[in-house]
Structures are given as C-alpha cells and as structure tokens.
Amino acid sequence: MAEAVKEGFPGTNDIGKSVDELTTPAFVVDLPKVEKNCATMLETCKKFGVQLRAQTKTHKTIEGSILQTGGTRRSIVTSTLDEAELFAKNHFDDILYGFPLIPHHLPRVFQLTKTLETFHVMVDSDVAVDTLSANSPPEGKKWSVFLKIDCGNKRAGVWWENKDAERLAVRIHGTPNTIFKGIYAHCGNSYSEPVTNARNNSIDRMLAVSERIVSSGVPCPTVGIGSTPSCRQPCPEMEKLTELHPGNYVFLDVQQSTLGSCTYDDIACSVATRVIGHYPHRNQMLIDCGFLGLSKQGWGCMRTGYGVFRGHPNLKLCAMTQEIGFVEPLEGSLDFAQFPINSLLHILPWHSCATAAMYPYYHVVNQGKVTATWKTTRGW
Ligand SMILES: Cc1ncc(COP(=O)(O)O)c(C=O)c1O
Known part of the structure; x- marks a missing residue:
C-alpha cells in the first residue's frame, strides 16, 4: 500500500473518497462550479463575437485549460514558459506566452515556435524586437508578436498614449520573418479602480492605439483586453474588440466577490482544513492550514x-505560521463545541491563484466525492 502511494499519481488514492476523508489542508475544486464558470465565459465571448484567449495562470492544469477552451485546446495565454511547454506537449496550440519577452527566453521560445502551429510572444521594448530581428525563427516559421499596451494598469506594456506603440508596431511589422499579431492589455487596474471605468477606458484606449497603428500602415488584426472583473461584468462595446483574456474566473475567489464578479456561491475552490486544538484561555482555536496552505494574501x-x-x-x-492557522471569533466567545478537534472547515481564499499555487495537485469534487486529481505545473 505504501509503495502504491509513493509510485501512484499524486492523490490518485483519494479518488472516490469524500472530502472529510482527505488529508488536510487540501485544495478542493468544485467541478460543477468550474464547468459553469468556464461555460459562462465562453458564452460571454460568443455573445460579443470575440475570441476567448483563456489565461491559464490561475490553475496551471491541462484539465482546467480543456474546460476553458471548450475542449478545442486552442487560443490560450500563459504566464510562464513552463505552462506553455506543458500545454504544447499536451496538444494545445495557438499559445501566447503573455509575459514581456527578454533575450534569455529565446531558446525556449524558439523551441515552442518550432513545435507549435502557432506560438506567440509578447513584447513591450526595443530590446525584445532587437532579439527577434537578430535571430531567425525555426525554418518555415515566423515569429508571431503581440505588443503589450498599458491602458492604466501601470505594470508591463507601452503606455497607450505613447507614440512608441505605433513605432514598435512599425518595427515589428518591418522585421523579416515576423508577424505583427496585434495588441494586448491586461486591464489589471480593474482590481484597483471602479471596474466599469477600467474596463471602458481600456476598450477606448486600445481602440485608439489600434487606429494609430493602422494609420501608420500596419494591420492590427487582434485587439484584446481582459481581466476577470472586466469580463465577468462585460459591456456591449466589447464587440469592437477581437479577444478577451481573463483567467481567474475559472475558480473566482473572495476578492472577486468584493469587485462584483461573483457571489461566494460561485467560488469554485476552497481549502479544507481541520481543527487541531482548542485554547479557551485565549478564546482561540488552531487549524492545520498555515500560510503554506493558503498564502498570506488578503x-x-x-x-x-x-x-x-x-x-x-x-x-x-x-x-498564520507555516502550517498552523489561528482562529478567533469576530465577536463573543468561541463556541468550541461547534468546532470539535478533528472537525473540518472550508476556507474561501482571498486570491485563488495564490492559494492554488501552494498545492502540487487539486482534489476535484463532485457531489461531495473526489472524482479526479488535477496535477499542476509549478515551474517558470
Ligand atoms: C497578462 C495577463 N493577462 C490576463 C490575466 C488575467 O486576468 P484575471 O486574473 O483578472 O482574470 C492576467 C492576470 O494576472 C495577466 O497577468
């Protein structure tokens, strides 16, 4: 038995168990909710006539990406090369590595371009364009390039008002063996500004950048924005775009509920944890979920x-310490009888991407029973 546990796929032995039999902490995925969240996003994109380029960073699993793409395994964006390589090996295609390209990435980018029918990179600097122009793509292939635009998020990307946007587009377009695929903005400011402002501004600004690029003589076939808050609260103007690329919507989380993206009931993941001790003299109990089971976000x-x-x-x-969480009542005395030692509690995470990243695999549950384990990729 011990050998089987060691050799088997992680968590395989848990299939068929109920959640209260699992070793805790465990990252529990509610399959019907994930399926619903994925179907809803595909429907939103269909309604507005745009392509969903699903961001895979939240779950980093093959199974999750199959649901995100409605089974086509086409049109995804990853946040690491490691994810792109996992999906390439598992028959996904039309993959965008959605991270600013630097020269160090080139050997792996070359390999992915060679392997896939369509692999795209993202640039926001002359250094990145120099790297592509100084290196030939694999034989018979072209570099396919998205230009990252900053529409107010103030992370990566060329500032939308800056003429560097059209200048870089012209440079990319003029580089031999290179296709200018279009422009991409994350819309991450939808987490810090009113969602409708961030969403509407991003749409208007991206359309303005696209017009400037086209006026400079460069076709701009793809114009995309996306974050979960903006895409879970879509607007008709999204019809003017060609792509949306949200990612967190697969699981959702407490943060999304505060932004109007969902209710607690839509959240498709939780951390199962057990009570490990009662400390009435300080009105506290301990659980077996510390920061390695949840992350410290929130x-x-x-x-x-x-x-x-x-x-x-x-x-x-x-x-929280590494493996232990400290729990108190918000008001009054803790009713210890309600939370016996060994009993199970379920924590909805503030940020599901960060919490999921703490686990090498997820327990996928349907009607209280584990039906599958999804192995995640964890490299860079
Ligand atoms: C470049 C990029 N695109 C898309 C997304 C998806 O946004 P969200 O997690 O809000 O769905 C992210 C998330 O961080 C991102 O970094």
Whole structure:
C-alpha cells in the first residue's frame, strides 16, 4: 500500500473518497462550479463575437485549460514558459506566452515556435524586437508578436498614449520573418479602480492605439483586453474588440466577490482544513492550514482575516505560521463545541491563484466525492 502511494499519481488514492476523508489542508475544486464558470465565459465571448484567449495562470492544469477552451485546446495565454511547454506537449496550440519577452527566453521560445502551429510572444521594448530581428525563427516559421499596451494598469506594456506603440508596431511589422499579431492589455487596474471605468477606458484606449497603428500602415488584426472583473461584468462595446483574456474566473475567489464578479456561491475552490486544538484561555482555536496552505494574501482586505470560513461568518483567521492557522471569533466567545478537534472547515481564499499555487495537485469534487486529481505545473 505504501509503495502504491509513493509510485501512484499524486492523490490518485483519494479518488472516490469524500472530502472529510482527505488529508488536510487540501485544495478542493468544485467541478460543477468550474464547468459553469468556464461555460459562462465562453458564452460571454460568443455573445460579443470575440475570441476567448483563456489565461491559464490561475490553475496551471491541462484539465482546467480543456474546460476553458471548450475542449478545442486552442487560443490560450500563459504566464510562464513552463505552462506553455506543458500545454504544447499536451496538444494545445495557438499559445501566447503573455509575459514581456527578454533575450534569455529565446531558446525556449524558439523551441515552442518550432513545435507549435502557432506560438506567440509578447513584447513591450526595443530590446525584445532587437532579439527577434537578430535571430531567425525555426525554418518555415515566423515569429508571431503581440505588443503589450498599458491602458492604466501601470505594470508591463507601452503606455497607450505613447507614440512608441505605433513605432514598435512599425518595427515589428518591418522585421523579416515576423508577424505583427496585434495588441494586448491586461486591464489589471480593474482590481484597483471602479471596474466599469477600467474596463471602458481600456476598450477606448486600445481602440485608439489600434487606429494609430493602422494609420501608420500596419494591420492590427487582434485587439484584446481582459481581466476577470472586466469580463465577468462585460459591456456591449466589447464587440469592437477581437479577444478577451481573463483567467481567474475559472475558480473566482473572495476578492472577486468584493469587485462584483461573483457571489461566494460561485467560488469554485476552497481549502479544507481541520481543527487541531482548542485554547479557551485565549478564546482561540488552531487549524492545520498555515500560510503554506493558503498564502498570506488578503490580510487587511477582509474583516475575517486571511480567509472566509464557508458557513461561519463569525470566524476570523487572524494569524498564520507555516502550517498552523489561528482562529478567533469576530465577536463573543468561541463556541468550541461547534468546532470539535478533528472537525473540518472550508476556507474561501482571498486570491485563488495564490492559494492554488501552494498545492502540487487539486482534489476535484463532485457531489461531495473526489472524482479526479488535477496535477499542476509549478515551474517558470
Ligand atoms: C497578462 C495577463 N493577462 C490576463 C490575466 C488575467 O486576468 P484575471 O486574473 O483578472 O482574470 C492576467 C492576470 O494576472 C495577466 O497577468
């Protein structure tokens, strides 16, 4: 038995178990909810006549990306080369490595361009364009390039008003063996500004950049924005775009609920954890989920501390060490009888991408039973 556990696919032995039999902490994925979240996003894109280029960074699994693409395994964006390589090996195509290209990436980018029918890179600098122009793509292939635009997010990308946008587009277009695929903006400011402002501004600004690029003599076939808040609250103007590229919508999380993207009930993931001790003299109990089971994101964002205990709004996860969480009531005395030692609790994470990243595999549950384990990729 011990050998089987060692040799088997991680978590395989858990298939068929109920959640309360799992070793905790466990990252539990509610399959019907994930399926619904993925189908809803595909429907949104269909409604507005745009392509979904699903961002895979939240879950980093083959199974999740199959659901995101409606089974086509086409049109995804990854945040690491490692993800792109995993998907390339598993018959996905039309993959964008959605990260600013630097010369160090080139050998792996070359290999992916060679392997796939269509692999795209993203650039926002002359250094990146120099790298492509100084290196030939694999024989019979072209470099396919998205230009990253900053529409207010203030992370990567050429500032939308800056003439560098059209200048770089002209440079890319003029580089031998290179296709200018279009422009991409993340719309991550939808997390810090009113969602409708960030969304509407990003659409208007991207359309303005696209017009300037076309006026400079360069076709701009793809114009895309995307973040989960903007795409879960879509608007008719999205019809003017060609692509959306959200990612977090697969799982959603407490943060998304505060932004109007979902309710707690839509959140498709949780961390199962057990009570490990009662400390009435300090009105606290401990659980077996520390920061390696949840991540430390969310502090200061929630009245309930680092997470939200499903069904127990009076509980606060007030501190965490590596493997232990400290739980107190928000008000009054903790009812220890309600939370016996060994009993199970479920934490909805503030940021599901960060929490999922703590686990080498997820327990996928349907009607209370584990039906599958999804192995994730964790490299860079
Ligand atoms: C470049 C890029 N594109 C798309 C996304 C997807 O956004 P969201 O996680 O809000 O769905 C992200 C998320 O961080 C991103 O970094």
